[in-house]
Structures are given as structure tokens and as C-alpha cells.
Amino acid sequence: MTSVNRTRSVIPGFGLTMGLSLFYLGLIFVIPVAGLLIYTATMGWPAFWAAISHPQVMASYKLSFTASLIGASVNLVFGGLVAWVLVRYRFPGKRLIDALVDLPFALPTAVAGISLVTLYASTGWVGQYLTLFGVKVAYTQLGVVVALTYIGLPFVVRTVQPVLEDLEAELEEASASLGASRFTTVRRVILPALLPAALTGFALAFARALGEYGSVVFISGNLPYRTEITPLLIVGKIEQFDYHGAAAIGTVMLVAAFLVLLLINGLQWWAAKRR
Amino acid sequence: MPLPRLTPPRLARAAVFSMLAALAASGQALARDVEILNVSYDPTRELYREYNNWFRGYWKQKTGDEVTVRQSHGGAGSQARAVLDGLQADVVTLALAYDIDQFHTRADLIPANWQSRLPNNSAPYTSTIVLLVRKGNPKHITDWNDLTRDDVEVITPNPKTSGGARWNYLAAWGYALERFNGDSDKAYAFVRDLYANVPVLDSGARGATNTFVQRGIGDVLLAWENEALLATHELGKGQFEIVVPSTSITAEPPVTVIDKNVDAHDTRAVSTAYLEALYSDPAQRLAGKHYYRPANPEIAREFEGQFPDVKRFTVDDVFGGWTRAQTTHFSDGGRFDAMLEEIGARTH
Structure with missing residues (x-):
């Protein structure tokens, strides 16, 4: 009797759902990634190294990772702020703004890129005023950051929002009644609760930005060594039928993104444990 | 209005009628409906829209067949890659010979001498x-x-x-x-x-x-x-x-039939004619109208003012x-x- 209870879970269907999950992950995710790795493995170490370490490629890594990091950081701060405002305050048009936050997900990235460059080009609505202050956005590295910030906006908002909603206001009141200042309450009570979710949002925004292509190519100017992002270089290789070169750089991006996500997951685990 | 119910006698009549219709259709000459796919690059959109219309009439008059030419446009490089990856193009009309060469060297879709099969390095314009x-x-x-x-x-x-x-x-x-x-x-x-x-x-x-x-x-x-x-x-x-x-x-934006695909589709005759007719006088005039320099020097002379x-x-x-x-x-x-x-x- 007890042995039956031990092997049988109260919730049915574990075997079935597990099997389906593995099948699904295999089909959608593992096979394409394995294909990339296997294909890269056929090219041999010297060719691989030459493809991934060329100065032009190195310059693109630098830009892609830095710009993605800046974009995700900006979103961490301002996305957190947006989530806070959406959860804690009532104001007219709140639902509309709530819905608008998801727009960068839905809008085709090419449309986003063209809109951004129309705004920020030196003849654009925003760009013409920025030019007066000597700030150039379109066709510079700053333009890349702007595009990557735009497409990463929803992630932090959407991960932080539900946690904030669950965070009871009583907790803050208790903190205040125990004599904590407003700043201490934010620092010791609210932020630690939000940190794991915020980090998840940050990681998602960062990963998304690393792979982004469609919106960036319109605003970056695509100058090798200066404003060329790694995904564009990969497309360039494919256009020349250099599938091996493209796969090699793709593999580097994959491994790098994986390491960064692993690191952030570790941080998250550490933050959750510390609470 | 309620739909008429198909009672058994009506059903029988309908069946007989449709069989007769099928018989009649198959007996009518041997006119075929053929469809071919032309994979091209971006700026030829307007030219081929007009040319396909003209070719439909030309082919109908010549053979009685009803031909529909489907078009695919995009960046030349990605179009070439799509064909390499299996897009079922009957003909390609691309921006440079290098992209078409890949169909031979990478996939054996066409023979090595493809560019000498049509006049003027296979560039009709x-x-x-x-x-x-x-x-x-x-x-x-x-x-x-x-x-x-x-x-x-x-x-x-x-x-x-x-x-x-x-x-x-x-x-x-x-x-x-x-x-x-x-x-x-x-x-x-x-x-x-x-x-x-x-x-x-x-x-x-x-x-x-x-x-x-x-x-x-x-x-x-x-x-x-x-x-x-x-x-x-x-x-x-x-x-x-x-x-x-x-x-x-x-x-020279060259054109070619994709041999492997036309043989599989049984469309070699119409596809070849489609490209050959690009060199005909009316098609050459269409090319000139859409700002391409016609390969035929006589037609080109008609557009002298347009092309410095x-x-x-x-x-x-x-x-x-x-x-x-x-x-x-x-x-x-x-x-x-x-x-x-x-x-x-x-x-x-």
C-alpha cells in the first residue's frame, strides 16, 4: 500500500507531461542548437579561431555586448520605475500605458528601426534638436544603444510587476512602524524582494538585445569596426555563402550568452538565498 | 434561403452532370494550366509585372496554354540562397552572375555553361x-x-x-x-x-x-x-x-532556367520560352520603358534620349x-x- 503511494503522485500525468516537454524542447530548441554546434565542429580549430578572432569581429563583439549591457541596465532602472508606477499608483490612462509596454514585443523590429531612425536622424523630429547640442544618435553607437533599449523595455517591467503586486503594502507599513526611514524601507525591504525578478528581466533584456538584428541595422549605420553589430556580421557571412564563418561566430554568441545567463542565474540564486 | 436538399434522384443527376462536365473539359483541345515561379531581385518588380502579363497572352496564342507566372522579389543574395535551400524556382532573374554560379557549384541545379545558353551573356537587358x-x-x-x-x-x-x-x-x-x-x-x-x-x-x-x-x-x-x-x-x-x-x-543582370526544378515540374518548355521571349522586340521595349538598357541594339536606339x-x-x-x-x-x-x-x- 505504501509503496503504491510512493510511486504514485497525487497529481496525475507526470510521465506524459515530462515526455511531451522533452519532445517539445528537443524539436524546437535542442536540435537547431545542436545542428549549429555540429556544423561548427566540422570546420577545424584553425579556421574556427581565424573566423572568430578577426579584428572586425572582435570590434563587433565589443559593440554588441557593451550596447546590450547598457540597454539592459537602462531598462533595469527605468523598467523597474515603470513597474512601480503601474502597480502602486492610480492615474487616468493607466491601463493604456500598461498595454503599451508590450508594444516592442509585437511591433516588427524593422518597423521599430525605421521609426527610430526617422525620429533620431539629424533631420528627424527629435534628432534636429539633439543636433543643436552636438548629439548624434542615428548612425552612431548611441543609436545602437537606443534601439537595444527600446526592444528590451517590456522584460523588466513584466518580470517585476507581478512581484510588486504580491508585495503587500503592510510590509512597508510594518517597516515604517518599526522605525525604519523611507530609504531604509526601500533598501532593506522592497529592493531585496524585487531583486530576483529584476535580475531575470535584466537577463532577458540583455539576451534579447544580443540577438537583435532587425531594428539595429536601420539606425546603426553598419560601419565595420565602428557601428557593426555581431548579428549583422553573421548575416554578412551568410550573404557570401560563408556558412562556416557564420556558424563559428554564432557559436561564440551562443556560448557567451549562455555564460552570461548562467552568471545571472547564479546571482539570482544568491540573492534569493540571502533574503 | 434554405439550401436545397440532395435527395437521391438529385444526387444522381448531380453526379451525372459533373461527370459530363469533366468529360467536356478533358476533351477541350489539350490546353493546360501551367504555373512557373520567377525568383528575382528587388528593382525588377514593375518590369516583370508588365512582362508576365504580356507573356501570358503570347503563350496562350502560341500554345493555347494558360500560364501563370508567380513572382518572388527580395535582396539578390537572399533570393539566391532561398533557391539553393530549395525554393522551387523555374527561372531566376538575378542581379549578378556570381549568385547564379552558386547554383552550379553548390547544388548542381544548373550546368556550368548556363551563361552561354542565351545571347548576351544571358543578360536580356x-x-x-x-x-x-x-x-x-x-x-x-x-x-x-x-x-x-x-x-x-x-x-x-x-x-x-x-x-x-x-x-x-x-x-x-x-x-x-x-x-x-x-x-x-x-x-x-x-x-x-x-x-x-x-x-x-x-x-x-x-x-x-x-x-x-x-x-x-x-x-x-x-x-x-x-x-x-x-x-x-x-x-x-x-x-x-x-x-x-x-x-x-x-x-549585367542575368537570367537562367533552373534545370533541376523545371525537369521536376515538367515546365522546361514554357520556362525556356519565358526567358527567350525576353529578347523579343516587345519585351525589349518593356525593359527600356522600365529604364533597363535593352540588349538588342536596334531597340536600344529607340531609347537613345533616355540613356546617355x-x-x-x-x-x-x-x-x-x-x-x-x-x-x-x-x-x-x-x-x-x-x-x-x-x-x-x-x-x-
Whole structure:
């Protein structure tokens, strides 16, 4: 009797759902990634190294990772702020703004890129005023950051929002009644609760930005060594039928993104444990 | 209105009727409905829309068959890759022979001698590279050598990602070779200085045109003549002027049947006729109307006013064919890469 209870879970269907999950992950995710790795493995170490370490490629890594990091950081701060405002305050048009936050997900990235460059080009609505202050956005590295910030906006908002909603206001009141200042309450009570979710949002925004292509190519100017992002270089290789070169750089991006996500997951685990 | 119910007698009548209809249809001559797919690049959209209409009538009159030509347009490189990856094109009409060569070397879809199967290197129409400047030519650009001046910004896409841009690059290189009496080091320096003046390197020709026309960036756009004529006549009438350089390249956008696909589809006859008819007088006039230079010199003469005289050289003459041009200039580690490295180092 007890042995039956031990092997049988109260919730049915574990075997079935597990099997389906593995099948699904295999089909959608593992096979394409394995294909990339296997294909890269056929090219041999010297060719691989030459493809991934060329100065032009190195310059693109630098830009892609830095710009993605800046974009995700900006979103961490301002996305957190947006989530806070959406959860804690009532104001007219709140639902509309709530819905608008998801727009960068839905809008085709090419449309986003063209809109951004129309705004920020030196003849654009925003760009013409920025030019007066000597700030150039379109066709510079700053333009890349702007595009990557735009497409990463929803992630932090959407991960932080539900946690904030669950965070009871009583907790803050208790903190205040125990004599904590407003700043201490934010620092010791609210932020630690939000940190794991915020980090998840940050990681998602960062990963998304690393792979982004469609919106960036319109605003970056695509100058090798200066404003060329790694995904564009990969497309360039494919256009020349250099599938091996493209796969090699793709593999580097994959491994790098994986390491960064692993690191952030570790941080998250550490933050959750510390609470 | 309630639907009539199919009672058994009605059902029987309907069955007999449909059988009779089928019989009648099969007895009617042996007219077939055929469908072929033409995979092309971006700027031929208008030309082929009109040509396909004409060809439908021509083929119907000739054979009685009803032919539908489906079109696919996009960047030349990605279109070529789609065909390599299995897009079932019966014919391709692309921007440069190098892309079509890949169908032989990488997939054996066509024979090696594909380009000699039709007249004029399989290019029923040609074009050339011209300089498109803003109205009134404020920077006084008259020829290629003005493009290396410090005060001139040049818009041209990246030859590594854009087939059209390779024509631009080779046109500039050919000019420089001629000017420096075949000194390829000097030609290299000239083309490098030209690319140092490029503020935005778009990935495709359409993107470059947008940068120049919509964003107002740059003083001169390197453009296919047909695109430049379209811009000055239709899109941006009165805003731009064409400067014809002293010498330029003969851009040959070639066409071919994809043998493996037409044999599988049983469409070889109609596909071959489709391409051969591009050389007929009415089709040549259509090409001219859409700003391509007709291959037939007699028809070309009808468009004399539209196409200025320009001394033109071919890729075969100056660069020894596309394969050699590709490896020397555009492949990784080629001359274009070397230029980029120098320019990149300079600005750092």
C-alpha cells in the first residue's frame, strides 16, 4: 500500500507531461542548437579561431555586448520605475500605458528601426534638436544603444510587476512602524524582494538585445569596426555563402550568452538565498 | 434561403452532370494550366509585372496554354540562397552572375555553361552605375574622382552583403585602373578613400536609397542607372540629378532556367520560352520603358534620349569574371576587407 503511494503522485500525468516537454524542447530548441554546434565542429580549430578572432569581429563583439549591457541596465532602472508606477499608483490612462509596454514585443523590429531612425536622424523630429547640442544618435553607437533599449523595455517591467503586486503594502507599513526611514524601507525591504525578478528581466533584456538584428541595422549605420553589430556580421557571412564563418561566430554568441545567463542565474540564486 | 436538399434522384443527376462536365473539359483541345515561379531581385518588380502579363497572352496564342507566372522579389543574395535551400524556382532573374554560379557549384541545379545558353551573356537587358546627386549638384560632382574629396559623403551599400553594391565597387575600381594606367595599388587607394567617405553602410541597395532619399544623408548615391532614372522621373521628381561618370561598368543582370526544378515540374518548355521571349522586340521595349538598357541594339536606339552615352567596361574585361572578382575583392581577407581595416584603424 505504501509503496503504491510512493510511486504514485497525487497529481496525475507526470510521465506524459515530462515526455511531451522533452519532445517539445528537443524539436524546437535542442536540435537547431545542436545542428549549429555540429556544423561548427566540422570546420577545424584553425579556421574556427581565424573566423572568430578577426579584428572586425572582435570590434563587433565589443559593440554588441557593451550596447546590450547598457540597454539592459537602462531598462533595469527605468523598467523597474515603470513597474512601480503601474502597480502602486492610480492615474487616468493607466491601463493604456500598461498595454503599451508590450508594444516592442509585437511591433516588427524593422518597423521599430525605421521609426527610430526617422525620429533620431539629424533631420528627424527629435534628432534636429539633439543636433543643436552636438548629439548624434542615428548612425552612431548611441543609436545602437537606443534601439537595444527600446526592444528590451517590456522584460523588466513584466518580470517585476507581478512581484510588486504580491508585495503587500503592510510590509512597508510594518517597516515604517518599526522605525525604519523611507530609504531604509526601500533598501532593506522592497529592493531585496524585487531583486530576483529584476535580475531575470535584466537577463532577458540583455539576451534579447544580443540577438537583435532587425531594428539595429536601420539606425546603426553598419560601419565595420565602428557601428557593426555581431548579428549583422553573421548575416554578412551568410550573404557570401560563408556558412562556416557564420556558424563559428554564432557559436561564440551562443556560448557567451549562455555564460552570461548562467552568471545571472547564479546571482539570482544568491540573492534569493540571502533574503 | 434554405439550401436545397440532395435527395437521391438529385444526387444522381448531380453526379451525372459533373461527370459530363469533366468529360467536356478533358476533351477541350489539350490546353493546360501551367504555373512557373520567377525568383528575382528587388528593382525588377514593375518590369516583370508588365512582362508576365504580356507573356501570358503570347503563350496562350502560341500554345493555347494558360500560364501563370508567380513572382518572388527580395535582396539578390537572399533570393539566391532561398533557391539553393530549395525554393522551387523555374527561372531566376538575378542581379549578378556570381549568385547564379552558386547554383552550379553548390547544388548542381544548373550546368556550368548556363551563361552561354542565351545571347548576351544571358543578360536580356543591362544597366550601369551612375552618380545620383541632389538638385543643382551643390557639391559640383562631375566624375568618380570627386568622390574621394574630403567634403563629399558617398552613400553605397556594403558589397559584402549587397550584390548591387559589388557593381558599384567594381565600377569605381575600373575607373581608377584606367585613370592610373592599370596601377592596382593606386586603384586600391582610390577605392579605399572613396569608402572612407561613406557615413552609413547599408546592407542592401534599397536601404542605401532610403538613406539618401528619405533621410537626406550624403551628397551622392552610387546607383544602378535604372534605379536612378526611376528616382529622378518618378519617386523624387525634381529633387535629384543624374551625373554620368566618364566611364562605368556594364551591369549585367542575368537570367537562367533552373534545370533541376523545371525537369521536376515538367515546365522546361514554357520556362525556356519565358526567358527567350525576353529578347523579343516587345519585351525589349518593356525593359527600356522600365529604364533597363535593352540588349538588342536596334531597340536600344529607340531609347537613345533616355540613356546617355557612357564608356562601359565589363567584369570579364577588367576583373577576369565574377569568380575572380569575388575572391580578390569581396571574400574574407580580400581587398575590401583590407580597406575596411585601414579605414577602421584611421578613425580609432
